[in-house]
Amino acid sequence: MKEFQLIESFFTGRAQSRKDVAVGIGDDCAIVEPAESKSIAISCDTLVENVHFYPDMPAKDLGYKSLAVNLSDLAAMGAEPAWMTLAITLPEVDEHWLAEYSAGLFEIAEYYGVALVGGDTTRGPRSISVTINGQLPKHSGLTRSGARNGDWIYVTGTLGDSALGLDLLRNKASCSESDSTYLINRHYRPTPRVLAGQALRTRASSAIDISDGLVSDIQHILKASNVGATVNVDQLPLSKSLTNSVSTEMAYSYALTGGEDYELLFTVPEAQKGALEIALAETGVKFTQIGQICMGGKLKLMLDKKTFDPINLGFEHFS
Amino acid sequence: MKEFQLIESFFTGRAQSRKDVAVGIGDDCAIVEPAESKSIAISCDTLVENVHFYPDMPAKDLGYKSLAVNLSDLAAMGAEPAWMTLAITLPEVDEHWLAEYSAGLFEIAEYYGVALVGGDTTRGPRSISVTINGQLPKHSGLTRSGARNGDWIYVTGTLGDSALGLDLLRNKASCSESDSTYLINRHYRPTPRVLAGQALRTRASSAIDISDGLVSDIQHILKASNVGATVNVDQLPLSKSLTNSVSTEMAYSYALTGGEDYELLFTVPEAQKGALEIALAETGVKFTQIGQICMGGKLKLMLDKKTFDPINLGFEHFS
Incomplete structure (x- = not known):
């Protein structure tokens, strides 16, 4: 288990903070404070090796893409990115891979102001599941169901x-x-x-x-x-x-x-x-x-x- | 991909609704409306086959447990359960297994009033990652850091x-x-x-x-x-x-x-x-x-x- 604490060190220390994160990584839950009168948009995407990406994909790009695809879902609702959790399953501890992966992930997280607020690190076949939370004014979400004749x-x-x-x-x-x-x-x-x-x-x-x-x-x-x-x-x-x-x-x-x-x-x-x-x-x-x-x-x-x-x-x- | 739409049918149709879910499963994101002056507690746990559970674990119990362990994290913060996402990776479509798994999951979800608001279904080695959201009054979260001499x-x-x-x-x-x-x-x-x-x-x-x-x-x-x-x-x-x-x-x-x-x-x-x-x-x-x-x-x-x-x-x- 010590090994997997090492993995966590690649993510925990480097999570950017936001003022609305009252409790960050390291407790049983994170606690975040949504802005008044905002709704929360939630989406979840999993990337599995050999299904969604090949083993030769550069780890840094995988880090970037694993958040990008979730941000794209927020974009489609018109939401502003806020917080994410990361469930990452890895076959072994590869420090070089982890350094690259986390660099790519935090590069895009910082650009869009997303705080990593929790996660889970487990041993197994490589897969990455990100759940993203965004905020938007109440009753303003952009759905798939509003298209009308002539639009x-x-x-x-x-x-x-x-x-x-x-x-x-x-x-x-x-x-x-x-x-x-x-x-x-x-x-x-x-x-x-x-x-x-x-x-x-x-x-x-x-x-x-x-x-x-x-x-x-x-x-x-x-x-x-x-x-x-x-x-x-x-x-x-x-x-x-x-x-x-x-x-x-x-x-x-x-x-x-x-x-x-x-x-x-x-x-x-x-x-x-x-x-x-x-x-x-x-x-x-x-x-x-x-x-x-x-x-x-x-x-x-x-x-x-x-x-x-x-x-x-x-x-x-x-x- | 048709097969995996079948998997989704085990979860999508049966998700219990809550009044605070403005947009449920089926769009790019779910949209939920937190109660006024509430904070959100967020936690994420992954269960991987042969690491966290054995292949012979009854699917119904696995469904139950995969949410129970996340609810336990909310409990430790003093939060009230609200919404969850489910990222499930399965090696193949086994309808009996899915029926049992989802029955166990929804049994506990309904008991604690949790709405499934999103997820992702992928093919690969069996693993389950749940991200849970709960609500609690602002500045009231129960953390690990408040124990004092004599408590x-x-x-x-x-x-x-x-x-x-x-x-x-x-x-x-x-x-x-x-x-x-x-x-x-x-x-x-x-x-x-x-x-x-x-x-x-x-x-x-x-x-x-x-x-x-x-x-x-x-x-x-x-x-x-x-x-x-x-x-x-x-x-x-x-x-x-x-x-x-x-x-x-x-x-x-x-x-x-x-x-x-x-x-x-x-x-x-x-x-x-x-x-x-x-x-x-x-x-x-x-x-x-x-x-x-x-x-x-x-x-x-x-x-x-x-x-x-x-x-x-x-x-x-x-x-």
């Missing part, structure tokens, strides 16, 4: 980079070194759109973060809101590195179905469009209108004014 | 049952069938002292739950409070099933060092002794005074007015 559909950032980055890592694709560096970084270090999410909160009608891929995740909004959508494939935001590296059709495939983008997909009523675009522009986050909500419950993809059916094109990511 | 030391319930229960399960001990049933149940289904913890909150000076064993866990209070303690071994509360089954010396060994009791160990200033005993008696939870806090930073065990050194007696649990 405009937007995404932040660019789509498909992460999936191509993974294929590059697995030697299933190749490209120039500078593009490769960019795309792999997008896979290992997704940017949670925390500020954009807060800017959306009072103006968007629905939001979700793209973890499984645009086509898959938009369905959650359509189902929860009981609406349909038209998405214009040629409006999908694609990075130069993506379009440099693969054919246009493959780029669309990555963008539609690649997954792990951790960009926000959101809908905006016509009346809020101007205010939202101003608010988002202030955050400095790129955003692109890609389609519109309609009646009917189905997703229709359009390209050059024709219906676009990626399954018939045999895109390998469409499974 | 009385108490424990709830009886000690050592769980450790003997585990030895019975592993065929390292034997006893009558009725005692065995009782002791194994104490191992599989510890009772989190939630009501007792709330009764202690304004009256005890420190508290901890006993997970590693009395001798080990009291050190956390002594270290955090910078005090010593005298514990009278012959005052340790022992169940009939324990004393029926092993020698007196072995019973002391189990009670001092066995672990997994999930009883509360707490300290009380002389001035609060009467009020605390009345408040605790109202909860119906058994409690026993076992010693007193002193200066000096060390733990002294006493038996028949002599210093008691369990190491020299070669107690097998003293390692």
Whole structure:
């Protein structure tokens, strides 16, 4: 057990504090003091070795990503990050790995002002489970169920980079070194759109973060809101590195179905469009209108004014 | 992935709701509304197969225990249980196992009014990580650091049952069938002292739950409070099933060092002794005074007015 106390030393001493943490790590529970009239957003994501990441993933990037994916969930609700717990299971004590992992974790925790307030360290097959807590004004949470007929559909950032980055890592694709560096970084270090999410909160009608891929995740909004959508494939935001590296059709495939983008997909009523675009522009986050909500419950993809059916094109990511 | 949506169906549909859950399972985050002027207590515990439980542990008991050990941490802070997230990793979809596990989990969740508000289901070696949130009035949390010279030391319930229960399960001990049933149940289904913890909150000076064993866990209070303690071994509360089954010396060994009791160990200033005993008696939870806090930073065990050194007696649990 001494060994595992050593593990804890990598996390306990370095947890940044917040004024609203009354009791931090080291007691039976942490105690935090939410601001008056705030609600708490809670989310939990687990990363398991060989399922969500490969053993060769750099520990520092894994530390970063294990919090980033949770922050992305907070972003999709429009919440402000506050506190997290970390349940980490490791096969053995590897001090170099732990130093790197914790450096990556605290790098992003400090950037977004997240305090590590508790956790558990156990021996076993490597897996990491983070539970994140954020705050937001009461009755202001951005859910998946508010999209209405006529709302405009937007995404932040660019789509498909992460999936191509993974294929590059697995030697299933190749490209120039500078593009490769960019795309792999997008896979290992997704940017949670925390500020954009807060800017959306009072103006968007629905939001979700793209973890499984645009086509898959938009369905959650359509189902929860009981609406349909038209998405214009040629409006999908694609990075130069993506379009440099693969054919246009493959780029669309990555963008539609690649997954792990951790960009926000959101809908905006016509009346809020101007205010939202101003608010988002202030955050400095790129955003692109890609389609519109309609009646009917189905997703229709359009390209050059024709219906676009990626399954018939045999895109390998469409499974 | 379809398979894992099936797993989620065992948890999502059956989560009990609470009025303070504004958005439950199924969005990017849950949103909960803490009561005005309350702090939030947060704790996280992971149970890994072959480390914290054996593969032959009944799934229903594992469901129960995986929340019970977290509730015990809330109890030790004096917090009222509210919301939890569940990160569960399973090697395969076993519907019978899932039905049993979730039945045990929801049995205790409903008893203590805990709403499951989120989680993640992943494939991999079996492990379960619960993060629990409780509420308590601001600035009232019961920590490990408040014990003062002269305070009385108490424990709830009886000690050592769980450790003997585990030895019975592993065929390292034997006893009558009725005692065995009782002791194994104490191992599989510890009772989190939630009501007792709330009764202690304004009256005890420190508290901890006993997970590693009395001798080990009291050190956390002594270290955090910078005090010593005298514990009278012959005052340790022992169940009939324990004393029926092993020698007196072995019973002391189990009670001092066995672990997994999930009883509360707490300290009380002389001035609060009467009020605390009345408040605790109202909860119906058994409690026993076992010693007193002193200066000096060390733990002294006493038996028949002599210093008691369990190491020299070669107690097998003293390692």
